[in-house]
Amino acid sequence: MSERLTVTVERPDQIVAILRPDGYINASGGEEIAKEAYALLGGGVVNLLLDLERTRIVNSIGISILIEILEKVLDQKGKLAFCRLTPTIEKTFQIMGLAQYARLFPAVDPALAWLRGETE
Amino acid sequence: MPSFERREVHLTLPVARDMEIAATAQVGVLGELLQMERDRIDEVKLAVVEACINAFEHSGTPDRKVEIEFVADEKSGRPFLEVWVIDAGRGFDPARVAEPVIREKIHSKEKRGWGLKIIESLMDDVKIESGEHGTRIVMRKYL
Numbered sequence: 298m299s300e301r302l303t304v305t306v307e308r309p310d311q312i313v314a315i316l317r318p319d320g321y322i323n324a325s326g327g328e329e330i331a332k333e334a335y336a337l338l339g340g341g342v343v344n345l346l347l348d349l350e351r352t353r354i355v356n357s358i359g360i361s362i363l364i365e366i367l368e369k370v371l372d373q374k375g376k377l378a379f380c381r382l383t384p385t386i387e388k389t390f391q392i393m394g395l396a397q398y399a400r401l402f403p404a405v406d407p408a409l410a411w412l413r414g415e416t417e
Numbered sequence: 418m419p420s421f422e423r424r425e426v427h428l429t430l431p432v433a434r435d436m437e438i439a440a441t442a443q444v445g446v447l448g449e450l451l452q453m454e455r456d457r458i459d460e461v462k463l464a465v466v467e468a469c470i471n472a473f474e475h476s477g478t479p480d481r482k483v484e485i486e487f488v489a490d491e492k493s494g495r496p497f498l499e500v501w502v503i504d505a506g507r508g509f510d511p512a513r514v515a516e517p518v519i520r521e522k523i524h525s526k527e528k529r530g531w532g533l534k535i536i537e538s539l540m541d542d543v544k545i546e547s548g549e550h551g552t553r554i555v556m557r558k559y560l
Contacts, residue, residue, distance in 0.1 A: 356463070361522075389539070392534065393534070395519060
């Protein structure tokens, strides 16, 4: 868990990108995600999916960085979604109200459909 | 629930980056001993992480240490996992900690301040005792 978080990026098409962090989302982990997200946003990809399948803990510092990413996505009129969250992470996002601004999905495909505008 | 005797673990953490993760390991062991569901163990882990981060970042504890007591026990036949996070720092008044609101955090420079809200939301009972000689956060989660 204390090993540095890694992030892989997948581009299934020109509309969306999937970021897959692996590890603990703390300050440094959040910064790794932000670095990749800002590179995508800078390249015009404004619809981002964070697939949290391989993350079991997101601390409040990591969450504050996720809010920064959300802010930049909203500034560019994009959409941010999360999928495959543990029940604890989903509960935390609901407690914070983050789910009012970013959608949470149980799986990748419905999240991608929403980001592509195929579903409400 | 099988019968069990009270179990206690004591951990001293140095104030250092990522040391809060060492505390989550103890939560995992005692939670499994209690046969607590994994999701509930994860909730305790996150609450402990947040309490440790609060102590690391805000207490200014002169000994650069945080003491943690983990207790697996039962009360009136209800098993619980309790964690005490103790520092010898400057203390704070929990009543003066502002309730964070996501609407106000977006496009604000200050995006932090979620720790106590997360702790209180994830645990069943939380007590915070704080004064000029330090802070003790006592968090309990029933099975």
